[in-house]
Structure formats: C-alpha cells, structure tokens
Amino acid sequence: MIEVDGLTKRFGDAIAVDGLSFTVRPGQVTGFLGPNGAGKSTTMRMIIGLDRPTSGTALVDGLPYRRHTAPLRVAGVMLEGRALHRGRTARAHLLGLARTHGIPAGRVDEVLTEAGIADVADRRAGGFSLGMGQRLGVAAALLGDPAVVILDEPVNGLDPDGVLWIRTMLKELAARGRTVLVSSHLMSEMAVTADHLLVVSRGRLLADTTVDELIERSGAGRCLVRSPDADRLHEALAAGGATVTRPEPDVLEVSVLSGPEIGATAAAHGFVLHELTPRRASLEQAYMELMAA
Amino acid sequence: MRVTFARVSRAEWGKLTALRSTWVVFAAAALITVGLAGAINWNVYRQPGAEVSEPLLLAQSFLGIDVISLVLGVFGILLITGEYSSGLIRATFAAVPRRAPVLWAKALVLAAVAVPVMLAVCAASLAVAEFFVPDGQRIPLGDLPVGALLGAAAAPVSLALIGVGFGAMLRHTAAAITVYVLAMLVLPALIQPALPESVADDVLRYVPVAAAQAMYSVDTGNPFEMLTPGTAALVMTGWVAAALVGGTAVVLRRDP
Secondary structure: OEEEEEEEEEEOOEEEEEEEEEEEOOOOEEEEEOOOOOOHHHHHHHHOOOOOOOEEEEEEOOEOHHHOOOHHHHEEEEOOOOOOOOOOEHHHHHHHHHHHHOOOHHHHHHHHHHOOOHHHOOOEHHHOOHHHHHHHHHHHHHOOOOOEEEEEOOOOOOOHHHHHHHHHHHHHHHHOOOEEEEEOOOHHHHHHHOOEEEEEEOOEEEEEEEHHHHHHHOOOOEEEEEOOOHHHHHHHHHHOOOEEEEEEOOEEEEEOOOHHHHHHHHHHHOOOOOEEEEEOOOHHHHHHHHHHO | OOOOHHHHHHHHHHHHHOOHHHHHHHHHHHHHHHHHHHHHHHHHHOOOOOOOOHHHHHHHHOHHHHHHHHHHHHHHHHHHHHHHHHOHHHHHHHHOOOOHHHHHHHHHHHHHHHHHHHHHHHHHHHHHHHHHOOOOOOOOHHHOOHHHHHHHHHHHHHHHHHHHHHHHHHOOHHHHHHHHHHHHHHHHHHHHHHOOHHHHHHHHOOOHHHHHHHOOOOOOOOOOOOOOHHHHHHHHHHHHHHHHHHHHHHHHHOOO
C-alpha cells in the first residue's frame, strides 16, 4: 500500500508536484497517467525517498520508505532512464543490489530468468538494447520480491513480446496481492492493464477512479446512426442540441445526445432507423477530454 | 533480510572488483611506480661512484608515488561520480535509502583494495631499485625503514579517499576533477607567493599533497622542513575525514 498525503515538490519557483493525495491499494494495477512534466516521475521518486518533498508525506507499507530496514523487500522500483554502469554485467549489477540485503545469488538467477535475460546475464550492460535494459530494470525491481512494485514507463522500448510480458507480469503481481503502480503515456496499454487510474496534470490530481468509471463519466461517447432519412434526422438532432458529423451520406455520428434520446427523436418524427449503435469512448478519448477540461 | 553496513560493503566490494577499469587503473599505477623506480635508479647508479644512502634510495624509489597519487585521486572521484552519471546512484540509493553507508562502504572498499596493492607496489619498487645499486653497497631491504614503506603505500590511498569525498561533494566528473586538481595542486602553489614568508611554509606543510609526501620522506637536508611521518599521517587522516564528512553531508542533503 502506498499512502500519499499533501505531497508537494518545488524546484525553485517551479512547482512539480502540487499537494497530491492518493492511496494505491494492493491487489490491483494502478495506472499513473498524465502528460510529460505532470510530476509522475517526481512523485515516484519522492515515494522511494530519492527526492525530499517540500511538504507532505509518502508512506510505503505504513512507513516512510527510508525508515524500512529492508527497503527492497518493501518496494521494487524502476525509474525512467537507465540506472546501471555500462561496464558491469547484468548479473554483477543485480548482485550489487542483492548483496546490500543479503538476498541470495539464486534469487538473482530467478529474476534474470523471469525477465527473459538469463542468456545475456554475463554480458556487459553497456551493450544492451533499450528493451534489454528495460528488462534488466524490471528484474532489479523484482529482486526483493517486494510488496509494492513501482514502474515508470516500463513498456518504453519494448517489442510486442516485451509489452505482453509486462502486461501479464503486472496482472500476476496484482493477483498475488502486490501493490502495483505503473506510469505510462500509452493509453491503449493502460486500458488493458490497469484496474485503477490516477490522472495528474501540472502536479495536481485530476482523477482517482477506475478505467470504466473514467470512460463512463466522460461525455466522449457517441452513437452511430444509419438512416435513409439522414438529412432530416440530422436537422432534428441538431435542433435537439446534438453534435452531429456525417462520415457517409446515410450515416450520422452523434454525440451529446444519448442512444435512447436519439431513438426517441427519430420515433417522434417517424424517421426510419437501420442502425443505432452506441460507441463507447476509448480511454484515450476520455483522457484527452479530461485534459482539455 | 535487512540492510547492514557489512552487507553494503560486501555489495560495494563486488561492484568495484567486477569492473575491468579497476584492475586497469591498479595495473597502470603499479607499472608506473615500479617502472619509474627502475628507470631512475638505473640512470643514477650506472654512473660509477654515485652516492648510495637510505634517504636518496627511498626518494628515487618512490618518485612515482606522486604521479599515481593523482591517478588514484581521480579513480576515487570516478567511484562516486560514475554512479551519478550512469544513473546507477538511483538504484543504489533505492536499495540503501540511508545513503551514507554507501559512501563509507565505497571508501572502505577502495582502501581495502588499494592498501595491499600499494604495499606490494612500493615493496616491488624498492626491490627493483636495489637491483641497480652497485654490488657491495646494497642496503638490505630489511634495514630500510618500514614506516617509509607504509607511508608510501598510504599516501596515494589517502589521496584517493579525498577524491571519494570530492566526488560525493560535487557529483559531476568534470567538476570534481577540476576542483580536486585546483585544491590539491594549484592552491598550494599559490600559497607560497600569496602568504607572508614567515607563515607560508608553516601552512604549506599541512596541505594534503605535502602531508602525503611527508608520510614517506626521510630527511634529506632540504631547507623546506616537512612534517614528521607520524604527524603527517595524522594530518592526512584529518583531511580524509574532512572530505568524507563533507561528502556525506552533501549526499544526505541533495536529491540524487
């Protein structure tokens, strides 16, 4: 569990994180969304004690991260960008972290295998591709079999195999009762991976909700209407306050008005409908709308 | 399972010894020191009638120490700044969020590797030097002062540890090396002309480079009076402690 309360970080005059409060619960994947510079990485760094908050607190499993006696058991982290020396092998890198906690070398082999980089374990990390570097970063985060896993943009640079691996792993971790906080700017990825969402912009929390609720709440949903009376229906719907576009002569795309309202309008005028299909907004549309608001 | 200083030291030992560059630097330091000792003593003693004395032999054998002290100083700096520039420091501090033990473990481990290596290098330098001393005039190795040997080994190690402190205080490789060279070499050179003659020498004796040399020097009748080896060792310990305390303060205070 991660509990963040009134977390604020200023860099001189600039405010990177502005009074964030939220709780990340175990047993689900929580997506951390927001544009570049929204303060996601700074928040993650404050949670694990790398950045000192200007004010506010961040607790990991009930204590500030620094106060834990075995921090890698409590939280595993992969931040954006590489965090390894190019001259060391993947194995030496992980051993250097594992030994601080007395984690056995066997666990290093386990996470190397889990991350799919066991065959390159004894190669210098300097020669790793972006994707292999990401996998090594995730392996390091899993080293202590932590209760909380925090990953900053984990699918960056991964091939489709790697993306699927991350997705499956995150869901498995959540299913095993771990707390999972993962940031991404890939909405399609978040839509299939995350259960819960935290949306931030300019350091402030815009939404703390489920994926379904965020989409539901947004007015970005629209209906596809196919009708031989498209011209007159268009006029009637527009008069009723709907926003209508017309991708084909007999097809209308209607927003603002809901499916039942469109059906009622058509019935009232005696128009024939061949199709009335509600189109659920994508997470991306809902997100863009939230950002625009 | 918990973080202890012994475990952090074990981790840092593994990190240091897993890098090829560590062994390249120590091999280079050994070659330079022993090579210079050989070259200088060969050159001195090929002239017939060259004076053989304990102070001269030591001075001729340990001339390379000055050179490699700077090399090891930069190595100490890189031990810290390398972690910052590669981003590794974030993973390291995530594992050891109290941070200070990481710095101390790095210093300890560097000393643990460098002390035996430098002892061997200094002993080898003396042995090579003796090889060129004309027959019949050799001073048995056992008769040479052990203190000078220990001091010669300790001098570069302590300058390397000061480098660790500078690395932690400045965090950027180029900045740390620049400030280190300024503080160690340029500043002492400015003291002489900048201070009144009566105090300049008194101050100069205590700067790290002079104190480091004093640890392994034997009185050669030079008008510039160095500290005695014992005092010099204490002064160097003070400098190392000051650099590491300064480094610790910065590491604890600033976000990596």
